[in-house]
Amino acid sequence: MNHGVYVSQQATSVSTPVVAESGVPFVVGLAPVQAADKPAAPGTPVLCTSWSEAAEKLGYSDDWATYTLCEFMYSHFKLFACQPVIFCNVLDIATAKEASAATDVAVTEHKVKLPIAAINDSTLVIKPAGGTGSAYVSGTDYNAYYSGEHLVVELLSTGSAYDAEQVNIAYNKVKASTVTASDIASAMENVELCLTLLGIVPDLLCAPGYSQQSTVAAAMTAKAGNINGLFRAKALIDIDCGASGARTYSDVLTKKNAANIADEDEIAFWPMAKLGDYKFHLSTQMAGLMAQIDTGNGGCPYESPSNKGLQCDGLCLEDGTEVNLTLAQANYLNGVGVDTALNFMSGWVAWGNYTACYPSNTDVKDYFIPVSRMFGWVGNSLIKTFWSKLDKPMTRRLIDTVLDSANIWLNGLVGMGYLLGARVEMLENENPLTNLMAGIIKLHVYMTPPSPAQEIDFVLEYDASYVTSALQG
Numbered sequence: 001m002n003h004g005v006y007v008s009q010q011a012t013s014v015s016t017p018v019v020a021e022s023g024v025p026f027v028v029g030l031a032p033v034q035a036a037d038k039p040a041a042p043g044t045p046v047l048c049t050s051w052s053e054a055a056e057k058l059g060y061s062d063d064w065a066t067y068t069l070c071e072f073m074y075s076h077f078k079l080f081a082c083q084p085v086i087f088c089n090v091l092d093i094a095t096a097k098e099a100s101a102a103t104d105v106a107v108t109e110h111k112v113k114l115p116i117a118a119i120n121d122s123t124l125v126i127k128p129a130g131g132t133g134s135a136y137v138s139g140t141d142y143n144a145y146y147s148g149e150h151l152v153v154e155l156l157s158t159g160s161a162y163d164a165e166q167v168n169i170a171y172n173k174v175k176a177s178t179v180t181a182s183d184i185a186s187a188m189e190n191v192e193l194c195l196t197l198l199g200i201v202p203d204l205l206c207a208p209g210y211s212q213q214s215t216v217a218a219a220m221t222a223k224a225g226n227i228n229g230l231f232r233a234k235a236l237i238d239i240d241c242g243a244s245g246a247r248t249y250s251d252v253l254t255k256k257n258a259a260n261i262a263d264e265d266e267i268a269f270w271p272m273a274k275l276g277d278y279k280f281h282l283s284t285q286m287a288g289l290m291a292q293i294d295t296g297n298g299g300c301p302y303e304s305p306s307n308k309g310l311q312c313d314g315l316c317l318e319d320g321t322e323v324n325l326t327l328a329q330a331n332y333l334n335g336v337g338v339d340t341a342l343n344f345m346s347g348w349v350a351w352g353n354y355t356a357c358y359p360s361n362t363d364v365k366d367y368f369i370p371v372s373r374m375f376g377w378v379g380n381s382l383i384k385t386f387w388s389k390l391d392k393p394m395t396r397r398l399i400d401t402v403l404d405s406a407n408i409w410l411n412g413l414v415g416m417g418y419l420l421g422a423r424v425e426m427l428e429n430e431n432p433l434t435n436l437m438a439g440i441i442k443l444h445v446y447m448t449p450p451s452p453a454q455e456i457d458f459v460l461e462y463d464a465s466y467v468t469s470a471l472q473g
Contacts, residue, residue, distance in 0.1 A: 019381050022301045022373075023291030024084060025076070026194060026202035026233075028187045029068035029209060030176055031089040034119045035059035035146035042092040043190055047198045049084045051077040058089055061116050061149060064279070066176045067091075068209035072284050079275075079311035080288030082295065086194055086202050090187045093119055096178040102170035104129050110162060113150040117173040120144045120151055129166035136161050184210045185219035192228055201380060203233040203301075203373070204290065208281040212240035214259040217266070224265040230383050232376035234369075236283035237261055237356070239270040239338060242318040246270060249329045253336045256356070261337075264366035266356035268338045271323050273312035273348075279320065282341065285310050289350055301373040302418040304452040305350045310341055312348050335359065337367075353452045364451065374419070374449035382406060382445070394439055399426060402443065410447065422447040 026045070033039040036059035040046040048054040054073045064071040069087055076082050097119060105112050118124070124144060126136045136142055141159030145152055153169070155161045184207050195201050205224050210216045220235035227233060239246055239255050246255040252270050261268050269282035289305045297303055315323040325333075330342045330351045337359060339352030358367040365375050385405070392398055403424055410422035423446050430442045 019299065019384075021200050022203055022299045022377055023082070023294035024086065024200060024202040025072070025204040025206050025236075025287045025291065026086045026088065026191045027069060027072045027206045027208070027287075028088045028090065028184050028190075029072070029207060030066065030091040030179055031058035031069040031087065032061045032063075032067045032116055032174070033059050033089055033091060034093050034174055035061070035116055035151075040087075040089060042089055043187055044088070045190055045194050045197055046087045046089070047084055047200065048073075048087060054085070054087065058087060059146070063116070063149070065209070068207075071208050071280060072206065072287070074278070075280055075284045075311070076288045076291070079285070080292050082288055082291040084200070086198065086200065088187050088190050090179055090183050091174070091176060093174055096175050097172045098175045099123070100171050100173050102127075102131050102168055104131075104166045104168050106166055107155065107164055110155045110157075112153040112155075112167060112169065114153065114169070114171065115173065116146065116149045116151060117176075118151040119172045119174060120146070121172065123170070123172040124153075125170045126153060126161070127168040128161070128164065129168055131168040136167070181210055181213045181216050185216045188216070188219045188223050191223050191233075195228055201227060201231045201233075201384075203231075203376065203380070204287050205233050205235045206283055206287055208238070208284045211235075211237045211281070211283060212242070212245065212259070217259055217261060221263050221266050225263075231380045232265065234355075234373060234376070235263075235266045236287055237266050237268050238272075238281045238283045239268055241271040245318070247317060247321075249323075249325060249333055252333055252338055256336065256338060261356045262360060264355050264357040264361060264363075264372055267369060268356040270333060270338050270340055272316050272318060273310060273341060274314045274316045274320075275312045279316060279318075280312065282339075285312065286339070286350060297418070298416075300413070300416075300418045301377050302370055302449055304353050304368075304370045304454075306339070306353045306369075306452060306454070307349050307351065309346075310348045310350055312341065314343075314348075315341055339369075353454050368451055370452060371449045375447075378410075378413075378445070378447060381409075385409075394436070394441065399441060402441075406443070406445070410445075418449070420448040420450055 037056045040057045046057050060070050061067045076085050127133055141161045142156055143154050205220045207216050217237045224233045224235040239252055246252045273280045273282050273285050289308055293303050293305055294301050327344055330340050333340045334352040337354050337356045341348055342351040353369055354367050355369055355372055361367055365371055386402055406424040413419045414422055425444050427444050
């Protein structure tokens with residue numbers, strides 16, 4: 001028998017919500033991993049929360065046309081100061097390489113600068129000019145390290161090559177051209193690894209420099225609608241503005257249709273943005289802007305990125321040709337389900353509230369960007385919150401716990417203004433006896449995110465009564 005006063009604890013009947021991440025990009029592309037201090041394995045999702053961490057794991061180069069992930073690194077960390085980002089580099093320098101034949105190179109101030117594409121491994125062989133004699137020894141005669149856009153070979157004062165005016169160098173270099181659009185499309189599947197490896201489900205899928213290709217866009221869209229068979233994201237897709245792409249705003253719809261970009265899980269953009277000498281795919285800057293806005297709203301994606309400031313000073317095509325859009329032209333693009341940028345009232349801002357499914361799909365939960373993102377975010381959050389309830393005995397108490405927890409969380413979102421109204425119910429007609437016997441519960445979520453106020457009309461009328469009151473009173 002027990003003799004005394006005892007205390008026990010019972011599980012709380014209301015679950016604490018596990019809110020899904022918002023504004024977290026998963027970005028597939030190429031990085032100069034040969035220059036990274038701690039290079040990540042190709043194809044592996046890499047979580048980065050700062051510029052220095054990204055450079056350490058992926059390397060960095062201003063050659064964005066080759067190393068497409070660097071464009072995103074610069075934009076997200078330097079311009080929008082957002083984090084985290086999940087990068088997936090597909091460039092495998094173990095296979096994507098070619099030999100650079102031995103040649104004599106001039107030495108300047110005891111240094112030789114090779115291109116960043118040069119790989120600092122055992123294939124880097126340095127000999128006296130002419131290629132005769134024994135190879136110099138790393139660490140004794142020279143050190144090799146990456147700096148800026150170069151692999152620098154520095155001749156050491158303690159070595160035998162210090163006073164050389166020329167040296168003979170052979171090395172392997174990265175051959176990025178071996179990476180194809182199909183490689184990028186295949187790597188998009190690796191978003192499935194993010195939850196198990198990193199504990200995060202990204203909600204923005206990006207492939208700067210490749211998303212304008214229809215095969216890549218299709219792969220992005222497929223994953224956006226079905227990550228791990230459960231979660232939803234948005235695919236940020238650029239409309240081609242290259243030599244064979246849309247050169248003017250009036251060409252955009254044709255290119256959009258040709259690439260079959262018309263899904264509610266896609267957000268389409270045209271053309272590119274520029275800042276000084278840098279050119280950005282608009283999807284890159286929009287990812288930063290959405291992450292910035294979501295962060296400012298407590299991680300909730302209820303606000304549209306439209307009419308919010310971008311980090312650019314103009315628009316351009318892929319070849320740098322400047323693009324100037326009037327308000328009417330930008331609105332035309334919006335009307336065909338393409339978002340852009342506009343310099344009209346308050347500097348350069350994003351312009352457009354529609355996903356790519358507009359105007360063929362007129363369901364408000366699909367075609368408005370913030371409304372559609374809210375449906376995905378709420379759904380992702382409900383999955384993460386109540387996953388722990390799976391396989392527990394299906395009792396009335398379990399059902400009430402789920403209902404009460406979900407309603408309390410949704411009521412909180414309403415109270416913060418993130419939803420106009422919301423509730424969760426268990427409807428009898430959606431839960432037949434046979435389903436309940438089979439352990440299947442269906443709960444119906446009613447929710448209304450606020451639509452963006454994209455049109456405000458003032459009606460001006462001359463009121464003659466003011467003449468009377470002002471002059472005859």
